[in-house]
Amino acid sequence: MNIYPTMRARMGSWDYYIVKMRMEDLVKEVDFAHEIHDNKTLDKAIQRSLNETRVKQEIVKYLAHSDDRFFNSIVVAALGGNPKFSPVSIDEDPQFNLIGRDEFNNTFGVLSFDGKQHYYALDGQHRLMAIKTLLEQKEEVPDIPEGFRDEEISVIMLVKRENDEIFMRSYRRIFSNLNRYAKATDADTNIIMDEDDAFAILTRRLLIDHEFFWWDGKATESPIVQTSGKNLRSGERYFTSLQTLYNMNIILLTTPERERDRFGSKEHRRFRPSEEELDALYNELSMYWDSLIDAIPALRKDATRMREHSVKKEEESFEKDKEPLTDHLLFWPIGQDLLAKMARTLLNRRLPDLENPNTEQVTECLKVLDGIDWELHSPPWRSLLLVEDPVKEGVWKMRSEDRKQAIEVSQKILRMMLGIDVLGEDGIHDLKTEWHALLLPRPDPKQVEEWWDTVSNSI
Template identity: 25%
Template sequence: MATLYPCMRGKFGTTEFFITTMKAGDLIKDVKSADQIPETKDLTIEEQLQRELRWDRIKSEIAPYLINDKDRFFNSLIVDIYNDTGVEFEPLASNFKANNKLYESAASPFGFLILHGGERMFALDGQHRLKALQVAITGRDNTDTLVEEGYDSSITKEDVAVIFIKHESTQKIRKIFNKINKYAKPTSKGDNIITSEDDPFAIIARTMIGSDSVFKENQVNWRSNTLSKTNKHFTTIGTLYECSEILLRKTLLSKNNVPEDIKVYYDKVSGVWENLIRKFDPFVELMNSTEINKLRESFLIGKPVGQMALIEAIQICKEHGIEDMDDLISKLNKINWSSKADIWQEVMYEKNGRIKANRTSRKLAAKLAAYMVSVEFTDEEKATLLNDYRNIKGNDQLLLPDPVH
């Protein structure tokens, strides 16, 4: 049975294309993903990686967005009509005559794309969105396993923008597929935090920046997740984001769902930062320095990873029943946070002085700080901490640092 799609025809380079819409239900039924394109045996390693579907991302991020956000929207899918014999374009002008020649000229790209049935169609760009629609509409993944109980079959009737391309040759389609994926540049972490409206951690992080917030705009680098030696920001928006995750990890917050009482969570996070920048001596010194970029090198907690280690330590304290922030900060002030302090060598700094930015080092530093402010670890926790400390230091006779008083 033939299908008629109202569309606009265009040409870019040597490629003719047709812009239209398909109902989401028809899209998931009729269009296949790139991993099902014939002649896959000839694909390069790079091309095979590009067509590999990431079902974890589909199920945890894109499908929930489609189901839960009524303002859902995404850009056009590019679809290859593989066996395009019989595909026709009928110009609107053949059935439309206007008295105004200007209208006739402007209408010339518009018309109807006629598919006579039996076409095989593949998503050159948008295969993750295609499969996310499948999960959102049916609740089932590629193995027909129910993975989303809250699926919404009404999405079937919604319109999805599609760009059709005729399959002139496998070589040409492979080239288009390769370039689309190769030159696609994902948005930066900072951009995502600034623009996200469905990630509560992103909303909390950016809400902490502003004239009446915890940090002024010139104190936070939102363009990058690192602070160079010449950078005069105090922290990064990525650091604020990750610290929000750390401080709220015992809650039920999801990255894809903003609760109505988000201010309650914001107050928990901002309260910790407000206390630190007013009472934690290294932060006070950094915030009041006119040469913060130079002073930053003197402190472990002048670096984003060091700040995350500090917040991790505070959360460990909270999880062990320490809630008095004034007393906790008083003890944290007694720890030697100097980048030259022996305790942080090998733990957070390489022998050449380069800071370690990995999560393992950060968590070890946090546990050491928590231990020094008198967190009551179990015997097993202390034994593990001592073993990790000795291993990273390369000294099996080493003892844990003394608690502060």
């Protein structure tokens, strides 16, 4: 017989029971649907396929290494076992006299089974597999943390009411709904809240400590970093978005040696480094940003004046006491991603000691970036990254069609312009051909030659 202290509750058509189980008991008692049902027809194949790689590489390691480990409730279906709920009355206990509500007498009690029941996971099968994998120790997994077998987890039990087929239909429905309406937290929330991901921690620290990104928290939003959504719009005051800044920080900190150690991987971001490591990483990251801002003074300009597609370079708009309106690639997410990649590559190639850089050396490596014409209406960006609307003449927008290829070609051109890649005559010709094939709308041949000459002369 199995007996559980429980709370009974009801929602919709379901009566369910909230119990706690020891980790060791959970592993022994709760199975996966495919272990219970021999029939593999589509009508019974109701269990979501398990991602074993994710379980072993992420969840098991989280359980083994995080002292703050915590799982929410696992939802299980109970089949058979003649379940019986026996309520416990609280009427006779004087300390509950003030409550005086009858429903409490039907809420707390004992749920018993005769031992012939089967439990299988309705929601939380990856969590269940991780606990099983860790406790069974059949594969190469971390050691079991001390006391983990006796730790407890909340389990929500749904008890069979009808015949098998009706119950299975209800089970499929609730399984589908649990997974359909479960919504992962968005990227901004993860960056703001994550206390294990080093890059999230460092990105937040930039907003608190770095003079360029500093936000005192008194205003509703940061004046420099947009904290909701990745895309930026013309006229907005933000230099960048939280998501873009986070991704740039990963790129900037990923040296070749760290990359070999899977630094920045999803697995790496699940475990918080020591405070000493975080301080060292922040000092390094802060130095990179100091040097980037010193090397490219335009980054300090008023962002509300730096993202205007309608203003061509030859038609810059001037207003008294304001920066001229322009369309600067480094104030758009595409350009900022390219900037971080080029900066990291320059540092990899030119720093005398990658593991112990100083501000003077980093700034010297990056100052070549200020020699690039980042104005989007200038070649090679115009008609490559910034394209004219095919319907509305004179309306320009960031490219969406063949965007990936355009970014790849932009990166190749930047590497050539910055001297990272030294191309021979054939290499330059091939790159020009790739660039030309992506231009929208296609300029006339004379214009193409003039634009490419501008690019070539900047090498």
